[in-house]
Amino acid sequence: MAVKYREIADSLEKDIREGIFDASNKLPTEEELAKQFEVSRSTVRKAVTQLVNRGYIYQVQGSGMFLRKKSETDYINLGSLRGLTKDLSAKTIETKILELRVIEAEEEVANRMQCEPGTKLYYTKRIRIVNEEPFSIELSYFKKDIVPYLNKDIAIQSIYTYLIDDLRLNIGFADKVINCELMDEETAFLLNLNAGDPGLIIENTVSLTNGSIFELSKSIFHYQKAKILDRVSFK
Structure with a gap:
């Protein structure tokens, strides 16, 4: 069975690619994601770390998790x-x-x-x-x-x-x-x-x-x- 935090990261990656968060340019809070996926906040944090490492988001302490600017060229x-x-x-x-x-x-x-x-x-x-x-x-x-x-x-x-x-x-x-x-x-x-x-x-x-x-x-x-x-x- 796949690790839960990776399943969450994959789901959020899919949503990011499909433009779900483009209007706000940021992800829901850790608390909101924990409720959405019915997991602990520590599991959400691990999923967020995956998205940071994949280059999709960055975190600002006290402000939230923001989408990184999409590159015009794929790398x-x-x-x-x-x-x-x-x-x-x-x-x-x-x-x-x-x-x-x-x-x-x-x-x-x-x-x-x-x-x-x-x-x-x-x-x-x-x-x-x-x-x-x-x-x-x-x-x-x-x-x-x-x-x-x-x-x-x-x-x-x-x-x-x-x-x-x-x-x-x-x-x-x-x-x-x-x-x-x-x-x-x-x-x-x-x-x-x-x-x-x-x-x-x-x-x-x-x-x-x-x-x-x-x-x-x-x-x-x-x-x-x-x-x-x-x-x-x-x-």
Whole structure:
């Protein structure tokens, strides 16, 4: 079962995206939200922290919780664990599956995912197309004992929507490493670039709330199109 505060955060995020609070430009008070969702104020505070980290709101002590100004350009949000479909929701995203199969973890991947060599993993390789132009290539490994089923119908949509809404995984945190690499011929061809052009790389190691690593991924972005946003809150 999903964590309650995350369910509340997801519900409020949906309302924010749909413009429910645009007239007031602020969220209801903690007390009002606690009554609305029939939870404690501490649970509401955790949900609010999620929305702050996702970049939707900011808090002013004594005044309330206000919506952040919407950006005219979509960015890849480093603080988000919701996937590209959520980050670029204003754009048209198409996904093509290049590979999807069950493999056995080799030693390097097993070490990074803290599992035994030979552990069953789903391996996916996808190209993401944004507004009809190649945007990124995603290489992902998912532990099969945590993600027991994954097919092309799921992978062609949003894997993270499936993980959160259908499997109800309690996704806790991710370590993200950003670097640049020169592209090989195959990668450059898929992104409509030239071999040797730079690629913006984000590597993710994603864990459940109990600390268990379930995903290892590498996203290679078109260097001319990808922009990264990291929103920092000082408390």
